Amino acid sequence: MNEVRRYDYITLDAQNTPNSHQISCSCSEVDQTLVLRSPNTPYHALMRGGVRVAAMLHAQTPAALALIERAVAHEAETxxxxAGELRIPMCCVLASALKP
Structure with missing residues (x-):
């Protein structure tokens, strides 16, 4: 089970406004690990993981893509x-609030 670090609730009070109310919100860091097993590679996970990264990678030349793929593979080896799988820590922040 992943560890969860939870921050205290924050209460915001809009003073001296016509519709003054309090808002309660919280923010938690959640440990998350990306697990990749062969034949999946970190580079291919980036290509499929999100539209912005994929679009940026698709805009590269074939030579640049080859360099990027090698650099990502090298950095991921740590x-x-x-067992031979890659266990890459990923950031994850969970935020919530109560609607007044």
């Missing part, structure tokens, strides 16, 4: 487990 996250390889004894």
């Amino acid at each position: 996250y390889r487990s004894d």
Whole structure:
């Protein structure tokens, strides 16, 4: 099970406004790990992971893509487990609020 770090609730009070009310919100960091097993590579996960990164990569020349793929593979090796899978820590922040 992933560890969850939770921050205290924050109460915001809009003072001296016609529709003054309080808003309660919270923010939590949630541990998340991307697990990649062969034949998946970190580069291919980037290509499929989000439209912005994929669009940026599709705009590159074939030579630049080859360099990017090698660099990503090299940097990801530090996250390889004894079982041969890549376990890459990912950031995840969960925010919530109560509507007044």
